Amino acid sequence: MIAELGLAALWLAAALAALQLYAGAMAQRPGGEGAAALVRPAAVIQGIVCAFAFLMLLWLFAITDLSVKLVAANSHSAKPMIFKLAGAWGNHEGSMLLWVAVMALSGALIALVERRLPEKTMLATLAAQAFVGLGFYAFLIVSSNPFERLPQPAIEGLGLNPLLQDIGLAFHPPTLYFGYVGLSVAFSFAVGALVTRQVTPEFARVMRPWVLGAWVFLTLGITAGSYWAYYELGWGGWWFWDPVENASLMPWLAATALLHSASVLAARDALRAWTIMLGVIAFSMSMVGTFLVRSGILTSVHAFAVDPERGSFILALLTLYIGGALALFALRAGTVSEGQRFSVTSREGALVFNNVMLSAILGIVLLGTLYPLLTEAFDVRVSVGPPYFNPVGAIFAVPMLLVMAVGPLLRWRRDSIERIRRPLILIGAIMLAALAAVLALGEISVLPLLGLAIAVGLAVASFLPLRGRRLTRVPLAVWGMVLAHFGLAVALFGMASESAFSEERLAAVAIGETAQVGPWEVALSEVLPAAGPNWTAIEGHLLASYAGGDPIELDPQSRSFWAPPQETTESALATRWNGQLYAVVGSEAGAGRWQLRLWWKPFVTFIWYGGMLVALGGALALIGRVIDDLRRRAVLARIAERRGEEAV
Amino acid sequence: MSLTLSSRGMALFLACLLAVPLAAQQSLPPAPYAYRQLEDPAKEAAAQALMETLRCLTCQSQSIADSDAAMAGDMRHQVRTRIAAGEEPEAIRAWLVERYGDYVSYAPVVSETTWPLFAIPLLLLAGAGAILWRRLRRAQ
Numbered sequence: 209m210i211a212e213l214g215l216a217a218l219w220l221a222a223a224l225a226a227l228q229l230y231a232g233a234m235a236q237r238p239g240g241e242g243a244a245a246l247v248r249p250a251a252v253i254q255g256i257v258c259a260f261a262f263l264m265l266l267w268l269f270a271i272t273d274l275s276v277k278l279v280a281a282n283s284h285s286a287k288p289m290i291f292k293l294a295g296a297w298g299n300h301e302g303s304m305l306l307w308v309a310v311m312a313l314s315g316a317l318i319a320l321v322e323r324r325l326p327e328k329t330m331l332a333t334l335a336a337q338a339f340v341g342l343g344f345y346a347f348l349i350v351s352s353n354p355f356e357r358l359p360q361p362a363i364e365g366l367g368l369n370p371l372l373q374d375i376g377l378a379f380h381p382p383t384l385y386f387g388y389v390g391l392s393v394a395f396s397f398a399v400g401a402l403v404t405r406q407v408t409p410e411f412a413r414v415m416r417p418w419v420l421g422a423w424v425f426l427t428l429g430i431t432a433g434s435y436w437a438y439y440e441l442g443w444g445g446w447w448f449w450d451p452v453e454n455a456s457l458m459p460w461l462a463a464t465a466l467l468h469s470a471s472v473l474a475a476r477d478a479l480r481a482w483t484i485m486l487g488v489i490a491f492s493m494s495m496v497g498t499f500l501v502r503s504g505i506l507t508s509v510h511a512f513a514v515d516p517e518r519g520s521f522i523l524a525l526l527t528l529y530i531g532g533a534l535a536l537f538a539l540r541a542g543t544v545s546e547g548q549r550f551s552v553t554s555r556e557g558a559l560v561f562n563n564v565m566l567s568a569i570l571g572i573v574l575l576g577t578l579y580p581l582l583t584e585a586f587d588v589r590v591s592v593g594p595p596y597f598n599p600v601g602a603i604f605a606v607p608m609l610l611v612m613a614v615g616p617l618l619r620w621r622r623d624s625i626e627r628i629r630r631p632l633i634l635i636g637a638i639m640l641a642a643l644a645a646v647l648a649l650g651e652i653s654v655l656p657l658l659g660l661a662i663a664v665g666l667a668v669a670s671f672l673p674l675r676g677r678r679l680t681r682v683p684l685a686v687w688g689m690v691l692a693h694f695g696l697a698v699a700l701f702g703m704a705s706e707s708a709f710s711e712e713r714l715a716a717v718a719i720g721e722t723a724q725v726g727p728w729e730v731a732l733s734e735v736l737p738a739a740g741p742n743w744t745a746i747e748g749h750l751l752a753s754y755a756g757g758d759p760i761e762l763d764p765q766s767r768s769f770w771a772p773p774q775e776t777t778e779s780a781l782a783t784r785w786n787g788q789l790y791a792v793v794g795s796e797a798g799a800g801r802w803q804l805r806l807w808w809k810p811f812v813t814f815i816w817y818g819g820m821l822v823a824l825g826g827a828l829a830l831i832g833r834v835i836d837d838l839r840r841r842a843v844l845a846r847i848a849e850r851r852g853e854e855a856v
Numbered sequence: 857m858s859l860t861l862s863s864r865g866m867a868l869f870l871a872c873l874l875a876v877p878l879a880a881q882q883s884l885p886p887a888p889y890a891y892r893q894l895e896d897p898a899k900e901a902a903a904q905a906l907m908e909t910l911r912c913l914t915c916q917s918q919s920i921a922d923s924d925a926a927m928a929g930d931m932r933h934q935v936r937t938r939i940a941a942g943e944e945p946e947a948i949r950a951w952l953v954e955r956y957g958d959y960v961s962y963a964p965v966v967s968e969t970t971w972p973l974f975a976i977p978l979l980l981l982a983g984a985g986a987i988l989w990r991r992l993r994r995a996q
Contacts, residue, residue, distance in 0.1 A: 442924065445921075448919075448922070552992040579972065588969050591960070591961060591964070592973065593919070596963065715892075797891070805891075
């Protein structure tokens with residue numbers, strides 16, 4: 209009954225989306241006032257109904273209803289409750305339903321509260337939102353029905369992939385989806401603005417919180433995903449340029465560019481066409497990401513070719529949305545003028561430069577991700593990995609980071625290098641000093657060296673926009689920018705340091721023996737069996753001491769899950785302010801010896817602290833902008849009220 | 857993690873139960889240098905740098921330096937012993953590419969099939985330059 213309720217709600221939501229699209233389109237014509245009145249209510253009810261469908265799925269997973277195919281395939285009665293619930297979105301169908309539910313709720317929210325734009329633009333935006341939603345509803349109902357029943361209820365579920373039974377990962381995919389949904393809302397605003405030719409600073413202000421929110425979620429999602437790969441995969445790697453990772457990085461790069469471009473449009477009424485274009489690209493990248501992850505094309509192009517239904521569906525949606533948006537853009541580009549002019553040495557100039565660099569990096573990542581899939585279709589298999597992405601990406605990333613250090617110091621519209629000569633010299637001197645200091649430490653390769661020097665300079669530079677200002681009067685959004693830029697410097701420092709200074713020790717150690725890695729001495733005191741609700745493990749007990757200090761106990765495990773059967777390593781980490789000791793216990797090496805894998809990774813934690821700072825900066829900016837908007841709204845309301853009184 | 861005595865006994869029992877089929881699967885012990893470093897730090901560093909750019913053929917998107925798969929272990933052994941014997945890293949890569957195809961190397965080289973990987977970034981560079989030139993010159 210619950211499953212049928214869920215499916216019925218899904219159909220109803222789809223019908224409401226169709227109504228919303230039709231009414232929104234009709235409202236664009238003269239005499240469409242009747243239809244116009246339907247759009248906002250349709251969006252609100254659609255949001256509620258679709259959220260209800262997702263709640264039904266959660267319920268099915270909570271009670272482990274094994275007559276439902278999705279539950280039987282992805283859950284197990286012996287799982288902890290939190291992973292039962294996480295199982296609802298830890299699979300293709302459920303994650304798609306979560307996506308569309310969040311999207312419908314976002315549509316409901318803008319339908320309820322957003323009144324700043326001309327009503328026609330708003331209705332066109334909601335129609336675009338319904339159009340995107342409709343595609344996803346069709347996808348769910350036709351080829352990915354999460355509520356499908358089994359002819360015979362299963363006796364027991366197949367379980368969730370043990371690698372995914374991890375609290376961090378349970379919340380990682382939804383985080384990315386919230387980001388994707390935010391970009392879909394930005395896309396709808398862009399389409400709405402194009403349809404009604406209202407590419408204005410007000411449009412950028414309305415769109416900006418959604419882009420900021422999406423960007424914060426994407427940043428958090430990527431940071432969490434990277435940390436998960438780091439501690440869960442057991443080899444200390446934190447970024448693999450894996451297509452799935454790239455699928456989350458590409459929307460982030462596009463969203464970063466869009467965010468900055470929208471800020472220019474909001475503040476200076478420049479970069480109109482550019483902002484629209486980036487809005488379309490950012491959403492395209494989240495669709496490309498979804499396609500890569502959800503179509504099965506990554507396992508093998510040929511596996512995709514054998515069962516192409518889902519992949520083709522997403523590809524068709526992608527073509528429809530992006531093709532449609534680009535065609536609209538082409539039709540309207542002539543009427544969207546560039547907006548206000550500015551000189552090369554201005555805040556806008558620096559932002560344009562960095563937007564071009566970000567787009568180029570995006571192009572490189574897209575190329576390196578898709579090219580192997582393309583050649584595989586012709587039966588030629590090539591691999592594109594770190595030796596390609598790192599140097600080729602750096603060609604664009606290094607100038608971008610340098611301009612990023614300087615850009616916020618420049619004034620809008622027109623400025624001169626002469627005016628900011630002193631901070632420029634300061635930043636340059638810090639970078640050169642850092643370069644010299646790192647070179648004195650020993651021989652390291654070019655990219656980590658540049659990374660460390662730029663990171664130190666950028667860290668200082670990111671606070672310079674605050675100089676000479678009363679800190680209590682600095683707007684939240686500026687604090688957000690400062691923190692986000694500083695966070696990027698921190699993360700860059702962590703990445704470069706990890707790459708330059710990591711030390712590795714692989715050793716077969718008997719009980720009571722010690723192994724050394726960097727400044728650490730690690731003793732193996734015992735190896736014991738351990739068990740959890742759905743796994744058994746061997747657990748090594750290690751005593752690690754840093755530079756002869758007090759020993760810390762570490763208990764890495766090598767786990768065996770039985771539903772489904774799979775081995776995982778649970779690394780143990782000793783975190784200090786200046787880095788992490790990473791310990792893994794492997795299999796028995798014979799003669800009472802156990803395989804230990806140890807790494808000392810100086811400042812590696814800065815990667816994720818930096819990511820969190822970036823997200824925090826984004827969140828501060830978002831809060832600052834929303835508060836400003838609310839204030840402005842209150843002032844406008846008061847003015848309108850006073851006018852009303854005067855008129856009387 | 858803390859466990860009660862009874863669950864520890866249970867775990868031991870289950871661990872023994874599971875150990876049997878696992879032991880049967882991995883009938884061959886891993887090659888010696890799969891999990892052992894070379895004595896010479898310079899040679900180990902060279903081996904490590906090479907291993908990070910070789911794909912584990914039985915994994916999804918992991919290098920042989922990042923994988924527990926048996927085949928990755930065998931390949932690490934190969935790389936380390938060959939480096940120890942004084943072979944150049946690029947010669948080892950070439951040998952592996954000859955055996956397993958271009959797919960095994962994460963570092964694509966310019967060839968008939970891969971030239972767009974290098975041509976397109978150059979185009980991007982030119983394109984970025986052109987956009988900036990037009991945009992910023994006109995802006996003044």
